[in-house]
Structure formats: structure tokens, C-alpha cells
Amino acid sequence: MTESGWFENFPADFEESVRIDRDNQSGSDPRKQAIESYHVTADSKSFVEDFIDRLLDESEDMRTGSNYWLYGYYGSGKSHLLTVLDGLMDSEWMQGRMETVCGDLASDQRSSGLSSELRDRLEDVHSECHVIPISVNLLKYQGQKQRSFSEIVLRHAHQSPDLTGVEDGVSAGLSSQTDVAYFEDWYRTTDAWDDRRSQAKAVVDSETSEPTEYDWERNSIWEDVQEYSALADVVLPKLFEEQTGTRDGYTDIQPSNVDPEEAVRRLESLRDARDREFDKPVKLVLLLDEVSLFIGTDFDRLTELQTLAENVDDIGGGNIQLVATAQANIEDVQPRFAAHG
Known part of the structure; x- marks a missing residue:
């Protein structure tokens, strides 16, 4: 039973908690809103300063590694800070916004604001590097035991037009399905890539006895291939055969197992190509929100996170940084990770 008046008296400034991937229903940019409403503290400013120093390979402290674990209780602002970092570390998004963004972060009298030195350092980041953030809200995957950290990270990385370089009016980014994304990466090395919609439509038409009964629109057929595995299983082997003359080797395009090493090697391959x-x-900046809630009591996932972090250091070579938020201190759960930050 509900009463119509129960929800009428929320204050005008009531806001939901900030999530790194939350869409704003009003049409406003969620990162812009997060930055405008963020209160810069001494700790968060210190973190951003250290993060920038490591990104530019200019850190002078003794800590090794490129990984950060930000922990705090619910509502302490972890996700908000990660959303702010998602904006600050997106070179494409920051283009033409530097002055406004820095002004928004410094405008709140209750906060520490940005020092002129930090503003200069932020400008250095985007003048010296092209930074691409890959942001993941792990709450969306809570309870999905079949998904690993590695698969989830690649799922989001593949969908980034900036990282993959795919944004041509046919699709923006690669498929969220790992197998399809690996195929797309191979297929775009062929002459048929630019005409992939027509090629896919031709396969669908040839595989159905009465094509007019199927609602596969040519202009959206490739997006359908990216989304629906059943359709991809029909279309992609045929496209491979058309290019190679055989289906032998089709399964070799996709990795047999996406473990942390394969995931980071894949990220590094995409980063290196760009x-x-x-x-x-x-x-490349990996931002993983609510890691501890995703891990739960699954220590296999905890071990995978540790291995992922180690590979970010070993394979990324300073070109990939990882920031994870949690509601518990990693030292209370996995002391080895704390050694990496």
C-alpha cells in the first residue's frame, strides 16, 4: 500500500548517489554534473596529484606499481571521485573544457579547490598524452558468477570508440561480446570491413528461405550482429569463409580463455595501436567501481583482481593505470594488493 503524498516532500537539492556510468535522464552530461557538485578535499587533491605524477612517470615516492585502492564507507564519495576522475582523464572529453572544468572544481568555498599548480599539471597531462578512461560499475555484475573481472573489463574496453578507433557511422566501438569483438578486430583488417552491413545482410538473406519474413534492417544489421550471439554465430563464420576461402581457423581468432594476462595483453594491444x-x-586508465561488493566472499575473484593488477604493472609498463573503489580496506582482505597501492 502506498500513499500519493509519501514522496512529495524531498528537498529540491536531493540527489541520488553518484555512479560512474549513470545516465542523466534530463539530458545533461553526468560527468559535468559530477564535477560541478564535487567538493575537493585535501585527500582527494593529494590523490589526483599523485595519480597525475604516475601517469606522467614523474612520481618521486617509493611506492611501486600503477594501481590504486580507494576505500571508504557507503556515501563517502568514492564513486563520485571516480566519476570526476573519469572526466578529468578523458582527453577527448576535456578538449575545450579545461578552463570550465577547473573552474567548477575550484568554485566551491567549502572545498580545497584546485591549486594553480594542479591545474597546470592537468593541462600537462592532455598536452603530453592522449588519455582514455575505461569505467566499469561492478554493481551491475553483482551476482553474475559466470563473469570474471577480465571479461567485464574487456567488455567495456571493446565498446570504447576512442580506444578501438571504431566510430564510422556503422558502429561506435566493437561488440560487448568478446568473441564478436575479436572477430571484428580481425575483420577490419580486410577490404570488406567498410561494407560490413551489406555483407552481413547478404549472409542473413542467403541463410533464410524467406528473407522478407525477418525484420533485419540493413542500417542496423551490424549492431544486431554485435548484440545477438545467435545472429553472430550464423553471420561471422560465413564472412570469415568469404575472406579466406575456408572456415578452418575461424575459432583461432578468439582466445580460448580470457584470463587476466590475456585481458591486459589485449588492452595493451588496443592501446598500442592507438x-x-x-x-x-x-x-589507458581503468576505473573499477565497487570492487568489494562484486567480489563478495569469492576469493577466486579476489585472486583474479590481484593477478589483473600485477599484469597491469608488468604488461602495461606505466601506460595503463588501475583505480578500484571498495567499502573495505584491501589490507583487511588481501594484503598483497596493498603493496601495489
Whole structure:
């Protein structure tokens, strides 16, 4: 039973908790709103300063590694800070916004604001590097035991147009399905890539006895292939055969197992490809929100996170940084991770 008056008296400034991937129903930019409403504290400013120093390989402290664990109780602002970092570390998004963003972060009298030195350092980041954030709200995957950290990270990385370089009016980014994304990465090395919609539609038409009964629109057929595994299983092997003359080797395109090492090698491969396309180094920032809630009591996931962090250091070589938020101190759960930050 509900009463119509129960929800009428919320204050005008009532806000939901900030989530790194939350869409704003009003049409406003959620990152812009997060930055405008964020109160910069001495601790958060210190964190951003250290993060920038490591990103530019100019840190002078003794801590090793490129990983950060931000922990605090519910409502302490972890996700809000991560959303702010998602904006600050997105070179494409920051283009033309530097003055406004820095002004918004410094405008609140209750906060520490940004020092002129930190503002200069932020400008250095985007003048010297092209930074791409990959942001994941792990609450969306809570309870999905079949999904690993590695698969989830790649799922979001593949959908980034900036990281993959795919944004051509047909699709923005690669498929969220790992197998399909690996195929797309191979297929775009062929001459057929630019005409992939027509190629996919031709396969669908040839595989159905009465094509007019199926609602596969040509203009959206590739997005359907990206989304629906049943359709991809029909279309992609045929496209591979058309290019190679055989289906032998089709399954070799996809990895047999996406473990932390494969995930980070894949990230580094995508980053390196973009690095060669830009006139300055490309840096990748992985932002994982609510790690402890995703892990729960599954220590296999905890071990996977540790391995993922180690591979970020070993394979990323300073070009990939990882920031994870949690509601518990990692030292209370997994002391080895704390050694990496």
C-alpha cells in the first residue's frame, strides 16, 4: 500500500548517489554534473596529484606499481571521485573544457579547490598524452558468477570508440561480446570491413528461405550482429569463409580463455595501436567501481583482481593505470594488493 503524498516532500537539492556510468535522464552530461557538485578535499587533491605524477612517470615516492585502492564507507564519495576522475582523464572529453572544468572544481568555498599548480599539471597531462578512461560499475555484475573481472573489463574496453578507433557511422566501438569483438578486430583488417552491413545482410538473406519474413534492417544489421550471439554465430563464420576461402581457423581468432594476462595483453594491444595513430603517447586508465561488493566472499575473484593488477604493472609498463573503489580496506582482505597501492 502506498500513499500519493509519501514522496512529495524531498528537498529540491536531493540527489541520488553518484555512479560512474549513470545516465542523466534530463539530458545533461553526468560527468559535468559530477564535477560541478564535487567538493575537493585535501585527500582527494593529494590523490589526483599523485595519480597525475604516475601517469606522467614523474612520481618521486617509493611506492611501486600503477594501481590504486580507494576505500571508504557507503556515501563517502568514492564513486563520485571516480566519476570526476573519469572526466578529468578523458582527453577527448576535456578538449575545450579545461578552463570550465577547473573552474567548477575550484568554485566551491567549502572545498580545497584546485591549486594553480594542479591545474597546470592537468593541462600537462592532455598536452603530453592522449588519455582514455575505461569505467566499469561492478554493481551491475553483482551476482553474475559466470563473469570474471577480465571479461567485464574487456567488455567495456571493446565498446570504447576512442580506444578501438571504431566510430564510422556503422558502429561506435566493437561488440560487448568478446568473441564478436575479436572477430571484428580481425575483420577490419580486410577490404570488406567498410561494407560490413551489406555483407552481413547478404549472409542473413542467403541463410533464410524467406528473407522478407525477418525484420533485419540493413542500417542496423551490424549492431544486431554485435548484440545477438545467435545472429553472430550464423553471420561471422560465413564472412570469415568469404575472406579466406575456408572456415578452418575461424575459432583461432578468439582466445580460448580470457584470463587476466590475456585481458591486459589485449588492452595493451588496443592501446598500442592507438598510440601509433596519435602524435603523442596514449595512456589507458581503468576505473573499477565497487570492487568489494562484486567480489563478495569469492576469493577466486579476489585472486583474479590481484593477478589483473600485477599484469597491469608488468604488461602495461606505466601506460595503463588501475583505480578500484571498495567499502573495505584491501589490507583487511588481501594484503598483497596493498603493496601495489
